[in-house]
Amino acid sequence: MKTVTLTMPLDMHVHLRDGDMLKIVAPLTSYTFSGALVMPNLVPPITTKEMVKEYRSRIKAAMESDDFEPYMTLFYQNFSREFLESVQDDITAIKIYPSGATTNSQGGVVSFDIEPMRETLEAMSDFGIVLCVHGETQGFVMDREAEFMSVYEKLAINFPKLKIIMEHITTREAVEMLDRHPNLYATITVHHLMITLDDVAGGMLRPHLFCKPIAKRPHDRDALLKIALQAHPKVMFGSDSAPHPKHAKESCGCGAGVFTAPIALQLLCEIFQEHNALDNLQAFVSDNAQRIYGICAEYKEVVLVERDFVVPEIYADVVPMRAGETLTWSIERVD
Ligand code: NCD
Ligand code: ZN
Numbered sequence: 001m002k003t004v005t006l007t008m009p010l011d012m013h014v015h016l017r018d019g020d021m022l023k024i025v026a027p028l029t030s031y032t033f034s035g036a037l038v039m040p041n042l043v044p045p046i047t048t049k050e051m052v053k054e055y056r057s058r059i060k061a062a063m064e065s066d067d068f069e070p071y072m073t074l075f076y077q078n079f080s081r082e083f084l085e086s087v088q089d090d091i092t093a094i095k096i097y098p099s100g101a102t103t104n105s106q107g108g109v110v111s112f113d114i115e116p117m118r119e120t121l122e123a124m125s126d127f128g129i130v131l132c133v134h135g136e137t138q139g140f141v142m143d144r145e146a147e148f149m150s151v152y153e154k155l156a157i158n159f160p161k162l163k164i165i166m167e168h169i170t171t172r173e174a175v176e177m178l179d180r181h182p183n184l185y186a187t188i189t190v191h192h193l194m195i196t197l198d199d200v201a202g203g204m205l206r207p208h209l210f211c212k213p214i215a216k217r218p219h220d221r222d223a224l225l226k227i228a229l230q231a232h233p234k235v236m237f238g239s240d241s242a243p244h245p246k247h248a249k250e251s252c253g254c255g256a257g258v259f260t261a262p263i264a265l266q267l268l269c270e271i272f273q274e275h276n277a278l279d280n281l282q283a284f285v286s287d288n289a290q291r292i293y294g295i296c297a298e299y300k301e302v303v304l305v306e307r308d309f310v311v312p313e314i315y316a317d318v319v320p321m322r323a324g325e326t327l328t329w330s331i332e333r334v335d
Contacts, residue, residue: 094132168187210258
């Protein structure tokens with residue numbers, strides 16, 4: 001049977017939540033990943049050094065293994081240079097959300113005018129703190145990401161030393177933006193490599209595939225696939241695994257988020273194998289992220305085997321993507 005060994009897989013965009021949900025999902029991520037960039041959109045959002053430290057401790061306590069590093073983030077505010085200097089060793093990145101763009105983003109920014117952000121972004125450049133961006137405007141839902149490209153350009157030009165990550169990109173426009181500025185990078189989810197809007201709403205509505213940014217058109221998915229499969233040096237895997245309780249997804253007013261943490265590596269093997277690109281998977285799920293972020297991940301070896309895996313219908317209270325379906329790759333062991 002065919003096997004693939006991945007060393008130190010990293011998930012550079014994950015939602016681990018807090019409380020009971022953290023206890024459900026954290027062990028699923030820490031089982032197969034060496035580390036993950038943990039999003040700060042809790043209620044209330046993570047905005048102080050104490051909150052970062054306490055959240056990190058709760059994550060560590062919820063893990064079932066010690067060989068996992070939660071890379072912590074702050075929820076963007078116009079932080080002072082003094083504050084950033086004091087917190088630089090506790091965080092890896094700061095995540096900026098446009099206000100109201102997605103789940104728990106109400107405290108995000110209302111404008112991307114440069115001047116009010118200058119002190120913060122210059123200090124982040126100086127301290128090597130990465131800026132992760134949820135890049136969507138308030139426009140028509142299918143155009144929000146493409147319309148945001150001018151903001152990425154403005155940020156990249158004004159802060160050339162700042163590493164800027166275009167999070168969970170979903171469009172051809174974002175793929176084309178990647179090589180225009182040396183300080184722009186991107187994460188790509190596994191679901192956006194697989195689905196388009198048709199899968200979400202083209203037939204029966206499938207709430208478990210509803211997320212922000214919404215899945216786009218076939219040509220967008222193909223553009224994402226192309227750079228992921230070649231493990232373009234400026235892209236890395238970020239699942240954006242975003243658990244919501246079953247009742248909140250299967251309801252009127254379904255929350256945005258797809259839960260993929262326990263099946264992400266299996267799905268990636270399927271996709272990369274289908275396109276004869278398994279040799280590039282290691283770079284996509286680990287090497288690129290380590291280089292872009294300058295991190296040295298905890299040692300972990302994950303062996304996957306080409307053997308059927310039936311996805312559980314539910315993990316405690318959370319329905320995963322592909323629930324009840326059979327995947328063609330399984331986790332064989334983790335060393
Ligand atoms: C995320 C969540 O639920 O926190 N939802 C999502 O659809 N991706 C937030 C986000 O990353 O946009
Ligand atoms: Zn996210």
